[in-house]
Every structure is written in C-alpha cells, then in structure tokens.
Amino acid sequence: MAAGNHHRSIVWQIAEDYSHCEFLIRLPGYCPMPAFRDIIDVPLVVRRLHKYRKEVRKELGIGEDVKVVILNFGGQPAGWKLKEEYLPTGWLCLVCGASESQQLPPNFIKLAKNAYTPDIMAASDCMLGKIGYGTVSEALAYRLPFVFVRRDYFNEEPFLRNMLEYYQGGVEMIRRDLLTGHWRPYLERAMTLNPCYEGGTNGGEVAARILQDTAYGKNYTLDKLSGPRRLRDAIVLGYQLQRVPGRDLCIPDWYANAESELGLRTGSPTAVTAENNSLTDSYPQDFEILHGDFLGLSDTLSFLKSLAGLDALVDSPTKTGKHSIRERKAAAGLFNWEEDIFVARAPGRLDVMGGIADYSGSLVLQMPIREACHVAVQKIHPSKQRLWKHALARQQARGQGPTPVLQIVSYGSELSNRGPTFDMDLSDFLEGDEPITYEKARQYFARDPSQRWAAYVAGTVLVLMKELGICFENSISLLVSSAVPEGKGVSSSASVEVASMSAIAAAHGLNISPRELALLCQKVENHVVGAPCGVMDQMTSACGEANKLLAMVCQPAEVLGLVDIPGHIRVWGIDSGIRHSVGGADYGSVRIGAFMGREIVKSIASTLLSESRLANGSSPDESEEGGVELLEAEASLDYLCNLSPHRYEAMYAKMLPESILGESFVEKYTDHRDPVTTIDKTRNYGVRAAARHPIYENFRVKAFKALLTSATSDDQLNALGELLYQCHYSYGDCGLGSDGTNRLVQLVQEMQHSKASKSGEGTLYGAKITGGGSGGTVCVIGRNSLKSSEQILEIQRRYKAATGYLPILFEGSSPGAGKFGYLRIRRRSPPKQN
Numbered sequence: 001m002a003a004g005n006h007h008r009s010i011v012w013q014i015a016e017d018y019s020h021c022e023f024l025i026r027l028p029g030y031c032p033m034p035a036f037r038d039i040i041d042v043p044l045v046v047r048r049l050h051k052y053r054k055e056v057r058k059e060l061g062i063g064e065d066v067k068v069v070i071l072n073f074g075g076q077p078a079g080w081k082l083k084e085e086y087l088p089t090g091w092l093c094l095v096c097g098a099s100e101s102q103q104l105p106p107n108f109i110k111l112a113k114n115a116y117t118p119d120i121m122a123a124s125d126c127m128l129g130k131i132g133y134g135t136v137s138e139a140l141a142y143r144l145p146f147v148f149v150r151r152d153y154f155n156e157e158p159f160l161r162n163m164l165e166y167y168q169g170g171v172e173m174i175r176r177d178l179l180t181g182h183w184r185p186y187l188e189r190a191m192t193l194n195p196c197y198e199g200g201t202n203g204g205e206v207a208a209r210i211l212q213d214t215a216y217g218k219n220y221t222l223d224k225l226s227g228p229r230r231l232r233d234a235i236v237l238g239y240q241l242q243r244v245p246g247r248d249l250c251i252p253d254w255y256a257n258a259e260s261e262l263g264l265r266t267g268s269p270t271a272v273t274a275e276n277n278s279l280t281d282s283y284p285q286d287f288e289i290l291h292g293d294f295l296g297l298s299d300t301l302s303f304l305k306s307l308a309g310l311d312a313l314v315d316s317p318t319k320t321g322k323h324s325i326r327e328r329k330a331a332a333g334l335f336n337w338e339e340d341i342f343v344a345r346a347p348g349r350l351d352v353m354g355g356i357a358d359y360s361g362s363l364v365l366q367m368p369i370r371e372a373c374h375v376a377v378q379k380i381h382p383s384k385q386r387l388w389k390h391a392l393a394r395q396q397a398r399g400q401g402p403t404p405v406l407q408i409v410s411y412g413s414e415l416s417n418r419g420p421t422f423d424m425d426l427s428d429f430l431e432g433d434e435p436i437t438y439e440k441a442r443q444y445f446a447r448d449p450s451q452r453w454a455a456y457v458a459g460t461v462l463v464l465m466k467e468l469g470i471c472f473e474n475s476i477s478l479l480v481s482s483a484v485p486e487g488k489g490v491s492s493s494a495s496v497e498v499a500s501m502s503a504i505a506a507a508h509g510l511n512i513s514p515r516e517l518a519l520l521c522q523k524v525e526n527h528v529v530g531a532p533c534g535v536m537d538q539m540t541s542a543c544g545e546a547n548k549l550l551a552m553v554c555q556p557a558e559v560l561g562l563v564d565i566p567g568h569i570r571v572w573g574i575d576s577g578i579r580h581s582v583g584g585a586d587y588g589s590v591r592i593g594a595f596m597g598r599e600i601v602k603s604i605a606s607t608l609l610s611e612s613r614l615a616n617g618s619s620p621d622e623s624e625e626g627g628v629e630l631l632e633a634e635a636s637l638d639y640l641c642n643l644s645p646h647r648y649e650a651m652y653a654k655m656l657p658e659s660i661l662g663e664s665f666v667e668k669y670t671d672h673r674d675p676v677t678t679i680d681k682t683r684n685y686g687v688r689a690a691a692r693h694p695i696y697e698n699f700r701v702k703a704f705k706a707l708l709t710s711a712t713s714d715d716q717l718n719a720l721g722e723l724l725y726q727c728h729y730s731y732g733d734c735g736l737g738s739d740g741t742n743r744l745v746q747l748v749q750e751m752q753h754s755k756a757s758k759s760g761e762g763t764l765y766g767a768k769i770t771g772g773g774s775g776g777t778v779c780v781i782g783r784n785s786l787k788s789s790e791q792i793l794e795i796q797r798r799y800k801a802a803t804g805y806l807p808i809l810f811e812g813s814s815p816g817a818g819k820f821g822y823l824r825i826r827r828r829s830p831p832k833q834n
Helices: 004-018 055-062 117-123 133-141 158-165 175-180 184-190 203-215 225-241 253-263 268-276 298-308 310-315 322-332 354-359 388-398 438-446 454-468 492-505 514-529 536-543 585-615 621-636 645-651 664-670 686-706 714-734 739-752 755-759 786-803
Strands: 024-026 039-042 065-073 091-095 108-110 127-128 144-150 168-172 287-291 341-353 362-380 405-410 421-427 475-482 550-551 558-564 568-573 657-659 684-686 762-770 777-782 823-827
Touching: 024 203, 055 117, 065 117, 108 514, 127 133, 127 184, 133 144, 133 158, 144 158, 144 184, 158 168, 168 184, 168 253, 184 492, 184 777, 203 225, 268 762, 287 755, 298 310, 298 341, 298 362, 298 568, 298 823, 310 322, 310 438, 322 405, 322 421, 341 492, 341 536, 341 568, 341 714, 341 739, 341 777, 354 362, 354 585, 354 686, 354 714, 362 492, 362 536, 362 686, 388 421, 388 585, 405 454, 421 454, 438 454, 454 475, 454 492, 454 514, 454 823, 492 514, 492 536, 492 823, 536 550, 558 686, 568 786, 585 621, 585 645, 585 664, 585 684, 585 686, 585 777, 621 645, 645 686, 664 684, 686 714, 714 777, 739 777, 739 786, 762 786, 777 786
Parallel strands: 024 039, 065 091, 065 127, 091 108, 127 144, 144 168, 405 475
Antiparallel strands: 287 823, 341 362, 341 823, 362 475, 362 550, 405 421, 550 558, 568 777, 657 684, 762 777
16 A cells, blocks of 8 residues: 555556466455455365374473463564563473574573474463464464454454354454553463364365366366466476475475476476476376377376386396386386377275165165275287297287287286286186186186186176177287275275276277166176175175265165265274275174075064965955065065065064075075075084174164265264164174174274263264275274374374274275276377387
8 A cells, every 4th residue: 555656567567477377276264355256165284293292292391281371473563572461371382583692581482483383382381472364264263363453454353253253163352452462361362262164175286276277278278378387387387496405395286296296307496497398298298199088086196107217227226126127027017118008097986874784685785985996907909919938829829910909917916916017818717719718717816826806807807898898809918007095995906907908899889878887897896706705895896986985775785976085074984904895704704694584584574474474365445455565575586675674574584594504504495596606515614693784784874874964963873873883783794794893893982982082072972893804904984184194193103003004094085997988098209118
C-alpha cells in the first residue's frame, strides 16, 4: 500500500499470470475467491513428523510432566525482552527464531536455527504465535491448542480464525498482553481446549498429483497449451531451486524421481527449462510410449528405467550383487530392442473384510495396495529369438529348427530361494494339437522345487490356450519384477498372475475384461499351481482402484462397485513375519470343512423338507408354505453365505458335527463338491467352526460396508473395529490363527485401551488377521490422524522388541491392472549388441 506505483509492474505481472488459470486448488480455511469457476478442494498441507514426542523431549531434557509452550512468531519485535514471570509456574517456553545474542530467562529455551518445527510443535502442549496458513494447518493436524495474536492487513486471518474456532483449537490474545507478558490466563485457557480436527493432512501430496496430471495434460483438456507448459517449467525450476545440500525435503515419490532425473543435469535452471520444454518428452527419456499412460506411478518409472539400464548393468557387473548379475544378464538378452515391448502392472491387495469367506460366496471388501508387480512381454519370431545356451542345445539335440519358446526372468530370486530364470518349449503345453491337462501341468512344474514359481507365470499361457483357445505361434520373452512381498498374505501370487496375463494379452492383441482376466488367473492358481484360493485376490488386483475398497460378492465374482474410504478413516497392513501360504494344509482343511458343512446343511434341509411335506399333506397354510420355500432353497444351497446367521442358529448349528473323519463323510455324503480340494479319508476335519465363519463373516462385511457410509462418530469407528476383532477371533476358532498375528492384534488393543487414548479421542479401533490366515499380515483400522501413525510405528517397535522382527508396514494404495491398462513402448536408441 505504501509502495504505490513503484510495484505496479509486478502487480500487472501477477494479474497476467492469474489470467492463465484454468482452475483453483483450494485448501481448508480459504477466503472467498469468486473469480474462479472450477475449484478442486484438497486437505490441509502438513509436514510429516520425523521424531516421536518422547524422543524430542528427551533430546531437549524436558520431562513428560512439564507443560511446554512453543513461541513461534517467525520474527519478534525489536528490543522485546522475554521475562521469567511471563510463564505460569513450572512451564517452559521453546523459542523459535531467537537471535544468537538474545539472552533468555531460565524457563525459556532457545531452539537451534535448523530445528525442525513440526517435531517441536508435536512435542509441545500449546503454541503461542501469529496466524499463518501453515502454522494453523499444523496446529490443527497435531491437535495443538493455538494462542494467536491478530495480524494487521492479513486478509486470510478472519477465515483462519473461524477454522480454529470451529475445531476448538484457538485462543485469541490481545497484542498488549503479549508484549507486557500477561500470558498466564491465555495459556491456562488453551489447556482446557480439546482440538477436534479429523480431516485429511495430505493436501500437499494431493495437490502435487493434480499438478503433475495437469502438467502432463492428463486431467484437463486445455484450450491454451501455455498452461501445461508454464506448469512444467515451474516444476523444473522449483526443484532446481530446492536442491540445497543437506536440506530435508518431504516430497511425494513422483517428485523425488523428478528431482533425481534433474540432478543428472548441470547448468542454470533457465538452461534446463529451455532444453527440456516438456517433462513428457523426458519421462521416461529412454522409451517412446506408443500406447498407454504410466499414471505418474513412481514404481512404473523405476521399472522402465531398470529396463533401459539392462545393457549398462551387464557392462558394469561390479555394481550389483551376484544374484542381480545373473538376473540382469539373463534379462538383457530377453528383448529385441528394436521391437515393441508391452508392460503391465498389477498391485497386491489388503484384505480389509471377507478373507477366507470368499470361497463360500461372501461379500468381501478389498483394497489394492501401493506395492505392485510389473511384467514386460515381447513376442518374437522363433528365428529371431536369442536363446539361452541350454535351450539352444535342447533344440539342437532334438534336431529341430527354431520353435516357439517361453523365456522368463524373475527379479528378486535371491530373497526367496528360487531360480532367477525359467524356459520351456511352448510345445510342452501340447499333446498333439490339444493343450495338456491341468494335472499334467502341475506335475510338470513340480519336478524342480526351485522352478515351481514359474507355474504362476507360465500357467497364464496354458490357461489362455485351454480356456480361450489361443494358439501361440511366436516365442514369448517375459520379465517379472514384483515389489509385493512374498508370503505376507497380501496376494503376491495374484499380482504376478494378473500382471503376467495382462501383458501377454496386450502383446497378442487379446481384449479381455478385468473381471474375466481375474477369473482366468484364479484358474492358474487353482489348477496349475494347485493352491485352493478364492477369487477375491485376483479380482482386486485386476479391478481395484486406488484408495477405494472393491466390494464383490464371490458367487463367483459379482463386483458391486467401489466403496470410498471416508477421509477420517485410515487402513494399515502390518506384517507378522510369519510366512503365509494358501497352499498350506491348514487353509485347505478349513476350506474342506466349510464345504463339508454346506453338504451337511443341504442334507439336513432335504430331510426336514421331506418330513414337512409328509406332515402337512397337500394343503399347507401360508406360514408353512414360507418355511417350505426356505427349506427348498437350503436343500439346494450353492454358497454357505446365502444362509443367514439367524437361520443357521435356528435350524443347523446344533446338528453340525464339531469335526468328522474324512472317510465317514465320504461314506455318508459321497463328496463335498469342491473342485479344487480333495478329502483325505484318514484325516479329521473341523466342520462347525469352518462352516459358521463364512455365514457370520458375510453378515459382518455387509455391516462394515453400511457403517462406512454412516455419520462420522466414535460409535462408527468403534463398531468398525469391533467387526474386525470378531473376524479375527473367528479365524482363530477355525484354527487359522498364529502367535505373531495374535500378538499384533493384542498390541492394537493395548494402544486402543491405553490411558492416553481414553483421555483423548481414540485413534486405533480394531485389527484382524487377513487372507488365508496362519500368519501373514494384520489389517488395522483407525482414525486418519498423526497420533494414529505414531501408534502404528510404536506397534512396529514393540513387536520388534518382543520378536526381533521389524514388521513391514503397508500404507497407501494404487490402481488395479484394469485401470492401469498396458504400456506399449519402444526403445528410443537401442543398446549396442555385444
């Protein structure tokens, strides 16, 4: 206002820049901006914490019983002297931004210039400062009472004050009282507040994703191309300016990749933006994307960079370990770099609700996780394929010319005690002109334990041959790279199957819907691998969407739609470290017990139906007729989950045996009618618990789904958590629990019922074992808040202290294979052939 005309040129430049805006990204606490028509609302922008509250206080030498206020003004009035009597007795004040020469009383502590303010805020009991957007946002996120002083000519202040008052997080201090040290009543008032902000705190990541998509021209069709170009230039310039040695930056993964890319270049930011006018051209710079969109996924970018660097890794073997050398040398010879390569991606999944009830027809709720499997495929004419020496020798020994061969390289073999490569003649899948049986395929892959993994990948080829009649006349080269940990109960096998079949289908021009592809992949696991899994894993990997739950009725695979996870709710997966396998005896025996229970229910219903008809004669009344219809439906029951809990308890619960010998069951009922399991006549099978679980689980999942859309409240979160707990203990009744998963669930309960959680608002509300049980991962549900994340990390720490194993934490989500589609890529400059 005082500068007048001197800055008129800057004002007009700002006006010119704003004239190019297509939409507004709006944060909570906004002031009205009626000039914008298209608006996208995002959560608060909040920096992540690096340390626990206890750790910060310990470093500062402050006990937990001491009340601490952080003085955060970003600059203090000249000549202002802080005095000891400003604080209530027993309080300490942490001072940000104090000059080196400033002398402080003993109850004031001068913070280092490089102190990370969010950690200090979270370790304090309240804050004293001036209103600013970042300060208010982080005070709300950390539930920190904020004593603030008004700012003159700060137009956003009234709206930020309203937001503080709405969430019961602010106390206004008169400027005179600040300067004269009359702090006590304000600080004491602040300690009575109970800040209640429950919204999201990842606005920075959300806004970054919007900016990225806009820069790539993905989300918005802009009439003026100058917008995306300006934005791309701004991103490049911004990250060049941030490249300060030792500076701590918490930035999204895709920006981190951008920064590492830009870090390879030298010169001024201006030169960089001039040379790289389009991020699309340089991302990924080694490949031309002829079809598809990598959706800004950092793991996909890393996979493409790994593909591009295969030849360099072979030339410099000392940079990698022994196993990595073998894998990459083999992979480097897989592809003809002058031809198209097809890339598919499929994530693992976190079983939120449903689990083993899928094979009994239950509703399930599944979330695709961030970790995924990438598969690159190329079809090559047999005469042009570079064969591995043993494969070439095999063909020469048969006196054959070039014949179609399947060659597979799998990264990560050193972690799972398996061979890094697999190859076979595609004719091995044929008997005459017909595909071999699934039984023979299982025997084929079982010959060498180190090669059994190939059944998950090569099995997709056989299933396409048998189920769709596909004839593969060319060789297939295939590279598998999975970040989904094996044996953790998060569907590493399904992600490999779905990614493999997606890539093979794309390379051969097959148009397979995500649902159909998932069903085909289930056949791979059931019939080729020999694992009796349900279909929910493959369906989630193929049909899921990021940050949503896939709702599906497994009869056999009816997708009901996607369920949004409310912003105040968050879901985690914590690995127990106990290897999980759906091929294990426990899972199979429980499945057999459930199918036995279904057959016994049908038999009981048939008997009751016959007795009812005899007793009622030819003219039953209306109520009896309704009972007859129920018995008729139960006598032909396709899925146990179609039997309601009240009907089960009323008619069948007491008549089901606790367990039954396989031989006795076969003598009385002939067969359990499950095509993927076989009854061992010498074994006892639990029936009652195995049959009861899916009936009640189906009800629990329906209740869980309904609760997600109900009003936000502690009752809602408590009910959701209780459903998880009930599911967990039902698994245990079936015999599918484990010490590790039980310990994790117990740790969640300890956190939930601790004094700290009871005194404030609860954060963690429930946990359950997932997937096939007997180990694997636990799903935890809680409030989407900073305190919840701290408690999850504390559970990790306690579990490690008790077991010596630090659990893997599954956070975040990503799109399924159907949403990702496929990439058709070609190398811009083929590597030199040695």
